[in-house]
Amino acid sequence: MIQLRDVxxxxxxxxxxxxxxxxxxxxxxFVFIVGHSGAGxxxxxxxxxxxxxxxxxxxxxxxxxxxxxxxxxxxFLRRRIGVVFQDFKLLPDRTVAENxxxxxxxxxxxxxxxxxxxxxxxxxxxxxxxAGAYPxxxxxxxxxxxxxxxxxxxxxxxxxxxxxTGNLDPDTSMEIFRLMERANRYGTxxxxxxxxxxxxDSMRKRVIELRNGTVVRDVRRGAYDD
Amino acid sequence: xxxxxVGYVFSExxxxxxxxxxxxxxxxxxxxxxxxxxxxxxxxxxxxxxxxTDVERxxxxxxxxxxxxPDEEAAALVKMCEGMDGxxxxxxxxxxxxxxxxxxxxxxKAAVLEGIENPLxxxxxxxxxxxxxxxxxxxxxxxxxxxxxxxxxxxxSRNLAVLGRVTQALSLGGTVVVGLVAVTVIGNTTRMTIEAxxxxxxxxKLVGATDGFVVGPFVLTGIxxxxxxxxxxxxxxxxxxxxxxESLGKVLPFIPILSLSREAILNITGILVLTGVAVGTLxxxxxxxxxxxx
Ligand SMILES: Nc1ncnc2c1ncn2[C@@H]1O[C@H](COP(=O)(O)OP(=O)(O)OP(=O)(O)O)[C@@H](O)[C@H]1O
Ligand SMILES: [Mg+2]
Numbered sequence: 001m002i003q004l005r006d007v008x009x010x011x012x013x014x015x016x017x018x019x020x021x022x023x024x025x026x027x028x029x030f031v032f033i034v035g036h037s038g039a040g041x042x043x044x045x046x047x048x049x050x051x052x053x054x055x056x057x058x059x060x061x062x063x064x065x066x067x068x069x070x071x072x073x074x075x076f077l078r079r080r081i082g083v084v085f086q087d088f089k090l091l092p093d094r095t096v097a098e099n100x101x102x103x104x105x106x107x108x109x110x111x112x113x114x115x116x117x118x119x120x121x122x123x124x125x126x127x128x129x130x131a132g133a134y135p136x137x138x139x140x141x142x143x144x145x146x147x148x149x150x151x152x153x154x155x156x157x158x159x160x161x162x163x164x165t166g167n168l169d170p171d172t173s174m175e176i177f178r179l180m181e182r183a184n185r186y187g188t189x190x191x192x193x194x195x196x197x198x199x200x201d202s203m204r205k206r207v208i209e210l211r212n213g214t215v216v217r218d219v220r221r222g223a224y225d226d
Numbered sequence: 227x228x229x230x231x232v233g234y235v236f237s238e239x240x241x242x243x244x245x246x247x248x249x250x251x252x253x254x255x256x257x258x259x260x261x262x263x264x265x266x267x268x269x270x271x272x273x274x275x276x277x278x279t280d281v282e283r284x285x286x287x288x289x290x291x292x293x294x295x296p297d298e299e300a301a302a303l304v305k306m307c308e309g310m311d312g313x314x315x316x317x318x319x320x321x322x323x324x325x326x327x328x329x330x331x332x333x334x335k336a337a338v339l340e341g342i343e344n345p346l347x348x349x350x351x352x353x354x355x356x357x358x359x360x361x362x363x364x365x366x367x368x369x370x371x372x373x374x375x376x377x378x379x380x381x382x383s384r385n386l387a388v389l390g391r392v393t394q395a396l397s398l399g400g401t402v403v404v405g406l407v408a409v410t411v412i413g414n415t416t417r418m419t420i421e422a423x424x425x426x427x428x429x430x431k432l433v434g435a436t437d438g439f440v441v442g443p444f445v446l447t448g449i450x451x452x453x454x455x456x457x458x459x460x461x462x463x464x465x466x467x468x469x470x471x472e473s474l475g476k477v478l479p480f481i482p483i484l485s486l487s488r489e490a491i492l493n494i495t496g497i498l499v500l501t502g503v504a505v506g507t508l509x510x511x512x513x514x515x516x517x518x519x520x
Contacts, residue, residue, distance in 0.1 A: 049432075072436070072437070075431075075434040075435060075436045075437075076434065077434070078431075078432065078433060078434035079433070079434035083432055089425070089428070089429055089432070091425070091426055091429065102429070102430075102433070103433040103434075105234060106234070106430045106433060106435035106439050107433065107434050107435055107436075107439070108230055108231060108234070108439070109230075110230055110233070110234070150433070151433075154433075
């Protein structure tokens with residue numbers, strides 16, 4: 001599902017964020033990306049949905065070579081990838097349901113099928129009863145669940161999250177990770193960059209550790225530290 | 227599930243104009259003002275054309291022939307005049323016709339001319355294509371044989387030519403300046419909308435919206451504002467002109483003012499609306515190119 005081949009990413013200005021990274025993530029896997037601040041986690045995540053392109057090497061996602069992808073193909077790649085961030089990225093002037101439906105509307109889908117898909121995914125994240133609320137009326141955890149609902153409404157092949165619980169307390173964080181685990185059980189490949197040590201330790205998934213832009217550890221059923 | 231770019235763009239445009247009704251109103255108003263000025267320029271130039279053709283018709287060069295000029299020589303002279311650059315029409319007026327003109331000028335008192343032998347020479351009357359051609363043609367006519375005297379309104383024709391050129395340049399320059407202002411204003415409105423929607427646009431791109439969905443509403447908003455501005459500008463300048471012709475016509479009935487035909491009104495409206503569309507599209511497109519990575 002995801003392959004990185006000898007990937008190096010140097011930002012303009014000479015900052016080397018990733019250096020000769022090789023990685024294979026198979027369909028249906030659940031993967032934690034850990035590492036100290038500045039290790040290159042966010043950079044790696046950005047390569048996966050083609051927010052950034054590598055300076056060297058190749059990135060394959062869902063069978064596509066992202067390094068050779070044309071600009072106008074990018075939207076179609078992103079429709080197969082759900083992305084979740086620490087800051088939720090919700091639209092404050094739209095309701096919960098409208099925020100989720102937004103992902104469908106701006107990609108050309110509306111009508112009754114869209115409404116049904118929204119209702120379905122909202123009940124999956126447990127927010128059906130808040131469908132008419134605005135993000136400002138929700139707790140941080142609830143807002144992140146809306147963001148997850150939006151990222152899942154198209155049934156993506158991959159769910160990517162960059163510190164999804166950075167703004168949440170431990171209990172709420174656990175709920176969010178349980179939700180992602182649930183999506184993973186339905187077949188979605190999940191890649192999460194996180195600092196949430198206790199959750200990584202308790203969930204026992206594959207852990208990839210980055211240090212100064214290189215992979216220093218890659219273990220199944222791993223922990224936050226080795 | 228239906229693919230509905232058009233539906234999406236229209237509903238977003240409608241919402242975006244309403245949501246930003248203040249700046250929409252502003253840019254629509256400025257565009258209307260710009261196109262109003264363009265409309266005024268068009269109407270002025272139509273009127274100048276109308277006045278000039280009227281006056282130019284009176285700017286006839288009169289070349290008087292010597293009394294003894296034989297008829298066949300006169301005919302040859304007419305041919306020569308017809309061949310000159312800038313000449314629109316040549317008319318030969320014989321001695322008899324000149325006398326008839328005189329008789330008509332005296333009208334009911336024509337009796338005083340009875341029994342008088344015709345004192346008038348034959349003449350060649352020349353009209354030019356443009357007022358500024360007059361001096362050049364006069365120079366050539368003076369060189370011809372059998373010509374006794376050439377009469378024309380030198381001052382008037384020079385002034386008219388200059389006035390014509392100046393107004394043309396002014397209205398053209400005004401149109402360009404005013405058009406640029408309108409493009410800038412629409413571009414600015416687009417930029418403000420982009421700034422207000424940066425967050426939303428980022429999310430659109432994140433969830434896989436194509437460029438059409440991202441820029442479509444902006445471009446259509448520009449076009450709609452341009453159309454509204456064009457209609458408003460056309461209504462303003464046509465209404466004002468109509469009012470002026472009616473009130474001026476009563477006070478100063480002898481002033482030559484063109485009354486616009488239905489066709490002219492439709493043409494002016496069409497030109498203004500199309501210019502509005504061009505202005506709106508250009509303003510939106512330039513702004514999108516500068517402020518959005520598409
Ligand atoms: N757009 C950018 N331009 C220049 N340098 C950048 C850019 N983004 C990141 N970097 C640099 O690249 C390195 C890796 O950054 P990255 O954001 O990938 O780290 P991270 O592992 O996500 O850190 P954190 O845990 O703090 O989020 C850092 O040194 C950072 O300063
Ligand atoms: Mg980061």
